[in-house]
Amino acid sequence: MTRDVRAVAAVFAGLFTGTAATLLLDPPAKGWFVFALVVAFNIALPLTARAVGRDDWFAMWALLLPVSVFQIVPDWILADLIGTLRFPEIGGPRVDDSIHLAMGGMWVAPLFLALALTHARPGRAAAAAFGIFFGSELLAPTLELWEPAGDPFELAGIALYVLPAEAALGWAAAVAYGAERRNVAVPPAERRNVAVTATTFRRSAVWPRRIALAAAVSTFYTGALVVSHFLIDIAGWSITT
Secondary structure, eight states: HHHHHHHHHHHHHHHHHHHHHHGOOOOHHHHHHHHHHHHHHHHHHHHHHHHHTTTTHHHHHHHHHHHHHHHHHHHHHHIIIIIIIEOOOOOSETTTTTTTTTTHHHHHHHHHHHHHHTTTTTHHHHHHHHHHHHHHHHHHHTSSEEEEEEOEEETTTTEHHHHHHHHHHHHHHHHHHHHHTTTOOGGGGGGGGGSHHHHHHHHOOOHHHHHHHHHHHHHHEEEHHHHIIIIIIIIOOOOOO
């Protein structure tokens, strides 16, 4: 295992250890601890990426953080409009008394794993996201982070409709990351190079483009989520004459 992989693995080990520790806490300490853990992770990950010279990982985090912030909206829609998601009261800051504010940074870890483990290849990222989010959805009720509500079709306690949408989210995040890399403005002196260097990528990838791509990814996910919910939980699949 290389030094950079060991370093980022240590960051994730800290996240997983902290997540397990939430089982020992009661509200409202649990909610504040989760919020602090998410903030700490989103500080440690980019600092570690820079420290080990992985500017590609830093850029990946820089795209996924605004994606995660935008993900508050589809969660809000599920909780307050569709009624298929509930966030237990565990303390800590909440959005409109419905969603844990920590969710604004909680999507970074699973999406980073899905992209980093597959080198951001869209099809593989979708498959990885499916598996990673399956585990997340399985553990979330135990950790009291979120849980299905209403009457969605469930598999092992998981609202089944979210899994295809979350696979689509992994695909979309990988596509967005690839689009950002392809749109790097290469200086004239470097245009003969086939590959774009990490230094050039870091210098050219500006926040406005990242935010626009993040909004597109989250909007795509919201649509996929609603369609998946309709097809799996609502549509009757009958033909009448």
